[in-house]
Amino acid sequence: xxxxxxxxxxxxxxxxxxxxxxxxxxxxxxxxxxxxxxxxxxxxxxxxxxxxxxxxxxxxxxxxxxxxxxxxxxxxxxxxxxxxxxxxxxxxxxxxxxxxxxxxxxxxxxxxxxxxxxxxxxxxxxxxxxxxxxxxxxxxxxxxxxxxxxxxxxxxxxxxxxxxxxxxxxxxxxxxxxxxxxxxx
Numbered sequence: 735x736x737x738x739x740x741x742x743x744x745x746x747x748x749x750x751x752x753x754x755x756x757x758x759x760x761x762x763x764x765x766x767x768x769x770x771x772x773x774x775x776x777x778x779x780x781x782x783x784x785x786x787x788x789x790x791x792x793x794x795x796x797x798x799x800x801x802x803x804x805x806x807x808x809x810x811x812x813x814x815x816x817x818x819x820x821x822x823x824x825x826x827x828x829x830x831x832x833x834x835x836x837x838x839x840x841x842x843x844x845x846x847x848x849x850x851x852x853x854x855x856x857x858x859x860x861x862x863x864x865x866x867x868x869x870x871x872x873x874x875x876x877x878x879x880x881x882x883x884x885x886x887x888x889x890x891x892x893x894x895x896x897x898x899x900x901x902x903x904x905x906x907x908x909x910x911x912x913x914x915x916x917x918x919x
Contacts, residue, residue, distance in 0.1 A: 753766040800828050802824075804870075805820050815862075855870070
């Protein structure tokens with residue numbers, strides 16, 4: 735992470751060269767693309783101190799809510815852990831689950847998050863049954879995905895953003911150009 739922040743001072747992005755040096759296959763190329771976008775985004779934010787502070791503060795808030803949600807889900811499963819242990823296990827489980835989702839192996843990290851989350855919980859707290867850890871991970875991820883979808887819908891309505899327009903712009907198409915291309919097809 736320090737290397738990414740350090741690289742933000744320059745406009746250079748050496749991710750593809752490093753990744754393809756390790757492996758020249760199509761998966762490595764895809765992974766390099768994901769990492770390049772991430773590094774580019776970090777470089778953009780790191781170049782503006784106010785943006786960096788806003789992104790940092792909102793990330794910390796979201797991370798805290800993420801951990802508290804996991805702790806509440808664990809508590810609902812009756813794992814019987816002391817509050818400090820419950821928060822620590824939730825922190826590490828969410829951290830490892832989110833890191834697992836970074837790998838583009840499944841849509842939305844479904845399965846990766848749950849597996850990493852449950853394995854870490856069972857490894858840290860042997861008194862928690864594997865089925866309980868997996869059940870908590872599934873419910874935790876489902877709650878977070880439901881909140882994300884609901885938040886996206888509310889944001890679209892409040893900001894008057896069309897999902898179709900957003901998809902077209904993401905694909906590099908804009909308004910009348912997209913209509914002309916559709917007429918040609």
